[in-house]
Amino acid sequence: MxxxxxxxxxxxxxxxxxxxxxxxxxxxxxxxxxxxxxxxxxxxxxxxxxxxxxxxxxxxxxxxxxxxxxxxxxxxxxxxxxxxxxxxxxxxxxxxxxxxxxxxxxxxxxIGGSALLKVAVCGFPQTGKSCLIEGIRQAICGQIGAPYPYVIRACPDGEGAWLHQTQVNNPALAENLRVQNKRDWNATFAETAADWVRSANEAINLIDTGGLPSPENRLIMAEASHAIILYKTVAEREQWLNFCQDLGLPPLAIVESRLGNAPDEVNLSAKDQPITGVVYGLSRGEANLRDKLMIQAIAHRLIDLTSSEN
Structure with missing residues (x-):
């Protein structure tokens, strides 16, 4: 094969x-x-x-x-x-x-004009956004016949899919490369990233946003169609919910991120209601991100929504 x-x-x-x-x-x-x-x-x-x-x-x-x-x-x-x-x-x-x-x-x-999913994954720093995105990407790629999940790095933090596999194999090299690739936010980058999101034309597009509800993220996320909110505290959750509501972005998932290796807690709902619950252990170097229950649930929801749009 x-x-x-x-x-x-x-x-x-x-x-x-x-x-x-x-x-x-x-x-x-x-x-x-x-x-x-x-x-x-x-x-x-x-x-x-x-x-x-x-x-x-x-x-x-x-x-x-x-x-x-x-x-x-x-x-x-x-x-x-x-x-x-x-x-x-x-x-x-x-x-x-x-x-x-x-x-x-x-x-x-x-091409034919079917609806596209442009999902902004948002949350404050250290909540595990990049790890969540990588896990979702892996989980969708593991489904035969599913659309390819295109990831847009709309944050100059030096991370990417390459970082996670490198972190598994060589953590010191991964951190060194991440620091070298990290850049500062500026208006030019935000405008360019917003244009990437606006132009994205894949069935499933995952947008790795910055860690603050900032003017730069407002510009970028205004081009999205949905959001996934990752949070550690209720205050963080409410801040991002209000930010997304102002932008008219319906949340596909609202997920608490916790440390540890406990089983994820997943609350499924109808397709027009967000998935909620808790995901554990979103950390760089985790080799089995795709197997987490919450990540599997989000991946299947994205695939189902794509199928229903066709």
């Missing part, structure tokens, strides 16, 4: 990780190269003026795709959800020997 899938439809190559099987980076690279070679041998990837590539890739896989495909196509364009606009998928020309497709130019492709 291969760890990375490729499927060609007209002039678009759809790519993605095999969600049923985890694999190391070296295995992913070998499988991606093998899949490309097979499509070439079968006469599917025959070359042409333009190839669009759509789907998640690691950096290493992107290099493999470029190395194998560049000799066949005059231009290769890569999907970038951050520059999309409603109703369109937008591809950036990243490789070009074709003057009809200049390097860096955008190619817009119209």
């Amino acid at each position: 291969v760890s990375y899938h490729l499927r060609l439809r007209e002039n678009t190559l759809y790519v993605g990780f095999n969600r049923e099987q985890s694999a190391s980076g070296d295995r992913l690279v070998r499988d991606a190269a093998s899949q490309i070679d097979q499509l070439i041998h079968q006469g599917q990837l025959t070359g042409g003026e333009l190839l669009k590539v759509d789907g998640p890739q690691s950096v290493a896989i992107a290099y493999v795709l470029a190395q194998r495909l560049t000799p066949l196509y005059g231009a290769i364009a890569i999907l970038d959800p951050k520059v999309c606009r409603p109703g369109y998928r937008v591809y950036i020309v990243a490789i070009s020997r074709n003057p009809d497709y200049p390097l860096g130019s955008l190619i817009e492709v119209a």
Whole structure:
């Protein structure tokens, strides 16, 4: 069973990780190269003026795709959800020997207009927002046929999905990289992040926000469709509830974050009512975030809402 899938439809190559099987980076690279070679041998990837590539890739896989495909196509364009606009998928020309497709130019492709989930995950610092998002991302990716959860890092705290796996394998390196990547808030970043959220065009978009109900977060979260509130005290919960209410953001989940390893407490409700309860042990370096009951409940709610919108 291969760890990375490729499927060609007209002039678009759809790519993605095999969600049923985890694999190391070296295995992913070998499988991606093998899949490309097979499509070439079968006469599917025959070359042409333009190839669009759509789907998640690691950096290493992107290099493999470029190395194998560049000799066949005059231009290769890569999907970038951050520059999309409603109703369109937008591809950036990243490789070009074709003057009809200049390097860096955008190619817009119209799509069907189903509703999108743009979920701002908010809470004060040290509540575990980034860990919650990573767990939800992992849980959704583990469901066959579920939409890919696109994560928007709308906070310059130096964190990301890469940090969590690095924290598991090498905590000292992870902390060093996080500090190096951390930046200060400013109006320019807030405006850019708000534009990312506005342009996001995936079925499920998770927005990692800053830890304060600030003017910057107000600008960013105004572009969202829903919220998940993570809190430690009742006062924190009420402050974020009021902030989200002012922005017209209905909460999908209102969750207390506690230390420890106790079983999560999950209170499910109708789809139009938020999930409530307690999640325990949201900490960097936790290898099994996806298995937490609260994270599983939120992931399934997001998938269900996406299905009901189609």
